[in-house]
Amino acid sequence: MSAVAGNTTTGSVAGLRWRMTGEGDTHAAGTCAGHMEVAGTGDYCGIASTPDGDGCWVVDRYGEVHTVGNASFHGSIPANGITLGAAIVGIATVSTNVGYWLYSAAGDVYSFGDVPSYGTLAEIGYDPTVPVVSMAAHPDARAYCLLNAEGDVFTFGDMKNHGSPRDEGIILAGRAAGIMLAVSIHKGSTPAGYNMDPDTGFDTGFDAVEGYIIVDSEGEVYTFGSAWFHGSIPSDKMLHAAPIIAVMPYESSSQDGYRMVGADGAVYCFDAPFYGAPVGVMDGSTIVAATEDPVNRDGYYLLSNSGEIFYYDINT
Numbered sequence: 001m002s003a004v005a006g007n008t009t010t011g012s013v014a015g016l017r018w019r020m021t022g023e024g025d026t027h028a029a030g031t032c033a034g035h036m037e038v039a040g041t042g043d044y045c046g047i048a049s050t051p052d053g054d055g056c057w058v059v060d061r062y063g064e065v066h067t068v069g070n071a072s073f074h075g076s077i078p079a080n081g082i083t084l085g086a087a088i089v090g091i092a093t094v095s096t097n098v099g100y101w102l103y104s105a106a107g108d109v110y111s112f113g114d115v116p117s118y119g120t121l122a123e124i125g126y127d128p129t130v131p132v133v134s135m136a137a138h139p140d141a142r143a144y145c146l147l148n149a150e151g152d153v154f155t156f157g158d159m160k161n162h163g164s165p166r167d168e169g170i171i172l173a174g175r176a177a178g179i180m181l182a183v184s185i186h187k188g189s190t191p192a193g194y195n196m197d198p199d200t201g202f203d204t205g206f207d208a209v210e211g212y213i214i215v216d217s218e219g220e221v222y223t224f225g226s227a228w229f230h231g232s233i234p235s236d237k238m239l240h241a242a243p244i245i246a247v248m249p250y251e252s253s254s255q256d257g258y259r260m261v262g263a264d265g266a267v268y269c270f271d272a273p274f275y276g277a278p279v280g281v282m283d284g285s286t287i288v289a290a291t292e293d294p295v296n297r298d299g300y301y302l303l304s305n306s307g308e309i310f311y312y313d314i315n316t
Contacts, residue, residue, distance in 0.1 A: 043060045043061045043062065043305070044058055044059070044060050044061075044288060044289070044303055044304070044305055044306070044307050045059060045060060045061050045087075045088060045089050045090060045288055045289060045305075046058070046059040046088070046089065046090035046091035046102075046288075046289045046303070047059075047091065047289045047290070047291050047301055047302075047303040047309065048091045048092060048093040048100055048291050049093070049291050049292070049293055049294050049301060050069065050070055050071045050093075050294075051093075051094075051095040051096070051098075051294055052070070052294075052295060053293040053294060053295040053299070054069050054070045055067065055068050055069025055070040055071035056068045056069065056071055056291070056301055056309065057071050057091055057093070057100055058091075058303060058307070058309070059076075059088055059090070059091040059102055060088070061087040061088050061089070062077065062078065062084070062087075062088065063076055063077020063078060063082065063084060063088045063102055063110070064076050064077070064078055065079075065091070065100070065102070065112075066307075068309065072098065072113075074098070074099045074100065074112040074113035075112040075113070076102075076112070077102065077110065080112075082110065084104065084108075085104065085106055085108060086104040086105045086106035086108065086128070086131075087104060087105050088102050088103070088104050088105075089103060089104060089105050089131070089132060089133065090102070090103055090134065090135055090289065091103075092135045092136065092137045092144065093115070093137070094115070094137050094138070094139050094140065094141045095139060095294045096139060096140045096141055097113065097114050097115045097141045098113050098114050099111065099112050099113015099114045099115040100112055100113060100115060101115055101117075101135065101137065101144065103132060103135045103146065104132065105128070105131035105132055105133075106121065106122070106128040106131070106132065107120055107121025107122065107126060107128050107132045107146055107148075107154070108120050108121070108122065109135075109144070109146075109156075115137075115141050116141060116157075118143060118144060118156035118157035119156045119157075121146065121154060124154070126154065128148075130148045130149050130150050130152070131148060131149050132146050132147065132148050132149075133147055133148060133149050133175070133176055133177065133178070134146070134147040134176070134177065134178045134179045134246075135147070135179075136179045136180060136181045136212065137181075138157070138158070138159060138181065142157055142158045142159075143155065143156060143157030143158045143159035144156055144157060144159070145159055145161075145179065145181075145212070147176055147178070147179040147214065148176065149175050149176050150166065150172065150176060151164050151165040151166060151170075151172050151176040151214055151216070151222070152164045152166060153179065153212070153214070153224075160225075162211050162212060162224035162225035163224050163225075164214070164224070165214065165222050170222065172216045172220070172222075173216055173217075173218040173220040173234070174216040174217030174218035174220070174243065174244075175216060175217045175243070176214060176215075176216050176217075177215050177216055177217050177243070177244045177245055177246060177247065178214070178215050178244075178245070178246045178247040179212055179213065179214050179215075179247070180212060180213045180215075180227075180247045180248070180249050180258060181211075181212050181249075182210045182211040182212060182213065182225060182226060182227035182228070210225050210226040210227070211223065211224050211225020211226045211227035212224055212225065212227055213227045213229075213247065213258065215232075215244055215246075215247040215260055216244065217243035217244050217245075218233065218234065218240075218243075218244065219232055219233025219234060219238070219240055219244045219260055219268065220232050220233070220234055221235075228256065230256075230257045230258060230270040230271040230272075231270040231271070232270075233260065233268060236270070238268060240262055240266060240268070241262070241264055241266070242262040242263040242264035242266065242286070243262065243263050244260045244261065244262055244263075244268075245261055245262065245263050245287060245288060245289070245290070246260070246261045246289060246290040246291075247259070247260050247261075248260075248261070248290055248291065248292040248300055249292055250269075250271070250272035250273075250292070250298070252298065255271050256271065257269070257270050257271025257272035258270055258271075258272060259272050259274075259290075259292075259300060261287060261290040261302060262287065263286045263287055263288070264279055264286065264287065265277050265278040265279045265280075265281075265282060265286075265287045265302060265304075265310075266279050267300070267302075267312075273298075273314070275299070275300070275312035275313055275314060275316045276310075276312040276316045277302075277310075277312070278302060278304075278308075278310045282304055282306075282308065283306075285304040285305050285306040285308065286304060286305055287302050287303065287304055287305075288303060288304065288305045289302075289303045290302045290303065293311075293313065298313060298314060299311060299312060299313030299314070300312055300313075
């Protein structure tokens with residue numbers, strides 16, 4: 001197990017560059033490419049990978065941020081002297097910026113590093129009687145959206161709202177669990193320099209958000225805009241023993257898809273490869289968050305409420 005000093009765990013966590021020895025190295029559902037444990041108070045709720053996939057940030061409900069691998073510390077709720085109005089429920093980041101957002105159950109969004117702030121639910125007059133459960137950000141950090149437990153979507157910055165289940169008269173099969181953006185990627189110039197970075201003058205390579213996918217705790221999938229449906233737990237007649245807690249995008253040169261993650265560590269793949277899962281080896285803890293490897297969205301991290309991090313990729 002790698003040494004932990006304060007809130008920082010040193011080393012590299014991507015693929016086999018951090019192959020832990022001892023407990024957690026081999027799991028019932030496959031071999032884990034990385035396994036470590038974050039030291040701290042517990043009550044962990046969110047994880048986000050660094051842009052190069054060689055580290056990650058872990059946040060707890062109090063807004064304390066723990067850095068792993070090459071992740072840099074850009075601040076936290078306690079370190080910045082911020083008073084929370086509601087518990088932190090997650091962390092989000094993007095591959096084009098250095099920093100992260102923390103977001104609370106009340107829809108407060110806190111920016112650290114060079115990620116911009118585009119607003120909060122309080123600023124648009126929303127009464128947070130229904131808690132926020134997920135956040136997704138545009139890859140070039142020009143916008144983000146929040147999802148509440150009833151499936152309502154709130155967009156900020158340069159992002160069109162493509163609707164929510166409530167707008168279409170749909171009642172969720174379970175509690176909303178996660179949201180995933182559908183963003184087209186291109187190379188080269190675009191009309192009127194829409195994707196031009198104002199600081200560098202270069203095309204960022206990302207278009208506008210064309211839609212999004214909402215997943216609920218029963219594994220049902222709801223698509224909006226031009227987001228593609230790749231299957232769901234009910235439509236594929238899968239069985240799941242624990243609630244779904246997250247959805248992760250998958251991209252390759254030949255196909256796109258997504259993965260869902262259960263609180264028991266199970267990983268369900270839809271047009272995406274399965275590399276492993278920590279089912280049955282977490283000693284009573286539960287998985288509370290997951291994130292994809294941003295380098296190629298092929299590998300993935302799972303985080304337990306006790307601070308264990310599990311990483312799987314094509315090498316496992």
